[in-house]
Amino acid sequence: MTDTTIFKARKIITMDPNCPEATHVAVRDGRILAVGDERCADGVGNVRVDERLSGAVLLPGFVEGHAHLMAGGLWDYTYVGYHDRTDPDGQHWPGLTTIEQVIEGLSQQAQKLEPGAPLIAWGFDPIFLSEERLSRHHLDRVGTDRPILVFFSNLHLMCVNGPALGMAGYDSDSRVEGVVKDADGQPTGELQEMAAMFPLMRRLGVDFRHLAQRESAIRAYGRMAVRAGVTTMTDLFSTLSDDDLAVMLQITAGSDYPLRIVPVLGAAGGQAEELAARAKALAAQSSDKLRLGAVKLLTDGSIQGWTARVKWPGYVGGQPNGLWNLAPDQIFELCEVMQREGIQMHVHTNGDEASEVAIEAIEAAARKHPWPGHRHVLQHCQMMGTDQFTRCAELGIAANIFANHIWYFGDQHAALTIGEDRARRMDGCRAALDAGVRIAIHSDAPVTPLGPLFTAWCAVNRQTMSGRTLGAAQRITTLEALYAITMGAAYTLKLDGEIGSIETGKRADFAVLGEDPTAVDPKSLKDVPVLGTVSGGEVHLT
Numbered sequence: 443m444t445d446t447t448i449f450k451a452r453k454i455i456t457m458d459p460n461c462p463e464a465t466h467v468a469v470r471d472g473r474i475l476a477v478g479d480e481r482c483a484d485g486v487g488n489v490r491v492d493e494r495l496s497g498a499v500l501l502p503g504f505v506e507g508h509a510h511l512m513a514g515g516l517w518d519y520t521y522v523g524y525h526d527r528t529d530p531d532g533q534h535w536p537g538l539t540t541i542e543q544v545i546e547g548l549s550q551q552a553q554k555l556e557p558g559a560p561l562i563a564w565g566f567d568p569i570f571l572s573e574e575r576l577s578r579h580h581l582d583r584v585g586t587d588r589p590i591l592v593f594f595s596n597l598h599l600m601c602v603n604g605p606a607l608g609m610a611g612y613d614s615d616s617r618v619e620g621v622v623k624d625a626d627g628q629p630t631g632e633l634q635e636m637a638a639m640f641p642l643m644r645r646l647g648v649d650f651r652h653l654a655q656r657e658s659a660i661r662a663y664g665r666m667a668v669r670a671g672v673t674t675m676t677d678l679f680s681t682l683s684d685d686d687l688a689v690m691l692q693i694t695a696g697s698d699y700p701l702r703i704v705p706v707l708g709a710a711g712g713q714a715e716e717l718a719a720r721a722k723a724l725a726a727q728s729s730d731k732l733r734l735g736a737v738k739l740l741t742d743g744s745i746q747g748w749t750a751r752v753k754w755p756g757y758v759g760g761q762p763n764g765l766w767n768l769a770p771d772q773i774f775e776l777c778e779v780m781q782r783e784g785i786q787m788h789v790h791t792n793g794d795e796a797s798e799v800a801i802e803a804i805e806a807a808a809r810k811h812p813w814p815g816h817r818h819v820l821q822h823c824q825m826m827g828t829d830q831f832t833r834c835a836e837l838g839i840a841a842n843i844f845a846n847h848i849w850y851f852g853d854q855h856a857a858l859t860i861g862e863d864r865a866r867r868m869d870g871c872r873a874a875l876d877a878g879v880r881i882a883i884h885s886d887a888p889v890t891p892l893g894p895l896f897t898a899w900c901a902v903n904r905q906t907m908s909g910r911t912l913g914a915a916q917r918i919t920t921l922e923a924l925y926a927i928t929m930g931a932a933y934t935l936k937l938d939g940e941i942g943s944i945e946t947g948k949r950a951d952f953a954v955l956g957e958d959p960t961a962v963d964p965k966s967l968k969d970v971p972v973l974g975t976v977s978g979g980e981v982h983l984t
């Protein structure tokens with residue numbers, strides 16, 4: 443007979459209303475056999491009590507419904523972002539808040555490299571720096587004996603030094619779009635978007651798919667997850683070639699791998715029928731820890747990059763409206779085909795015009811091909827108001843809301859992008875819940891750091907970097923936020939029957955915490971220590 447392990451804890455918060463709190467959970471074959479007190483598994487045969495978690499507070503393993511595998515792979519490069527971050531191995535990287543600090547940080551890193559080896563960095567974000575723009579001249583001070591390449595945090599721009607410009611063949615004669623030039627016609631070192639960036643990345647052997655799909659990146663993703671209490675995480679725009687899939691299936695099959703991954707197939711172009719066929723073929727290959735079959739649609743860009751599509755009155759600085767990554771007619775076509783074929787969609791919408799088009803497209807598809815259980819999800823939902831959330835509730839659309847933006851970019855949104863009035867309603871968790879929408883909240887790692895308790899803190903407090911509360915009316919309670927990072931996110935992945943709460947029959951996935959997040963001051967929610975996770979009954983402590 444199979445052994446049963448009983449984990450004893452200081453407290454177990456289950457997210458199951460039938461038994462909200464417990465002290466013991468019995469696990470067999472990676473699943474929850476019983477929940478309750480020390481007698482919860484009486485009469486089931488051999489029982490082993492595991493005391494390792496007896497001082498800890500257990501919650502359902504956190505579910506990150508919007509992140510990217512690249513968050514693991516980027517740590518192979520040097521972090522030069524404005525905010526402090528912790529890498530997958532727990533090393534703390536202090537934020538670099540001036541260009542001088544960035545130059546200093548890069549110089550230190552250069553000394554650790556072989557002569558001539560490229561120095562590649564990531565996370566730089568000029569929106570937080572009021573000084574001059576980063577240029578090749580700054581990076582040439584770090585060194586001209588090697589190519590130096592600094593990715594901006596959005597990964598749509600980079601700045602490089604003179605030798606790197608030389609490798610790409612960029613000079614005053616270059617006519618490539620996105621090679622930024624100064625008043626004298628010389629490249630500044632800044633390269634914008636893929637046409638300008640790719641030739642150099644190719645020369646240096648850097649590509650985004652490789653950043654995400656190699657074994658070291660997938661393993662780093664798992665270590666990051668353990669540190670954040672996460673047991674299920676998406677990769678929300680995956681290319682998913684057969685080779686990628688084979689690597690992911692093999693790594694996640696190991697009982698030592700601590701994470702369920704939900705890779706979502708990205709719609710890069712408008713080939714709806716091919717995308718649907720591929721999504722269905724992938725769904726058939728799902729395993730316990732690799733869940734396939736959904737697709738991701740990109741609509742607009744980002745608000746802080748002024749590339750999101752926003753409704754009247756547009757951006758407060760008079761910038762032109764943003765751009766469509768998929769044109770509205772392509773969005774309508776993709777929605778119709780996915781709906782017809784029974785494929786769940788995750789639809790990226792930052793601006794309120796993009797949300798409107800996505801809602802219209804899903805409604806049109808639903809009229810042609812009724813499917814009450816589609817559970818399509820709008821991702822980010824940053825500018826949506828009550829009217830749009832109400833339509834989501836009517837149509838059965840869930841919302842995964844980018845709560846971290848309030849802290850990271852809230853001040854910039856109020857001052858620079860959409861103004862105080864619309865910034866107050868941004869990432870409106872309260873409006874969504876009151877309209878009857880099922881919600882999750884997310885980090886979009888690596889855009890902001892993975893950490894569901896921090897994300898919950900953002901939704902509960904709505905504090906910005908300057909320390910003020912932005913949009914007090916949109917705050918939600920600690921319990922609502924904890925639900926959003928467990929059952930709420932599980933719902934958006936159609937995994938709420940398997941994960942998201944601690945109840946009999948579900949996977950034995952737990953977040954192991956040092957304090958009770960429902961007992962601390964809501965202002966301290968982000969500071970509750972994460973000690974590790976239990977994934978499928980296996981304990982992983984940091």
Ligand SMILES: [Zn+2]
Nearest residue numbers: 508510678886
């Ligand atoms: Zn994303």
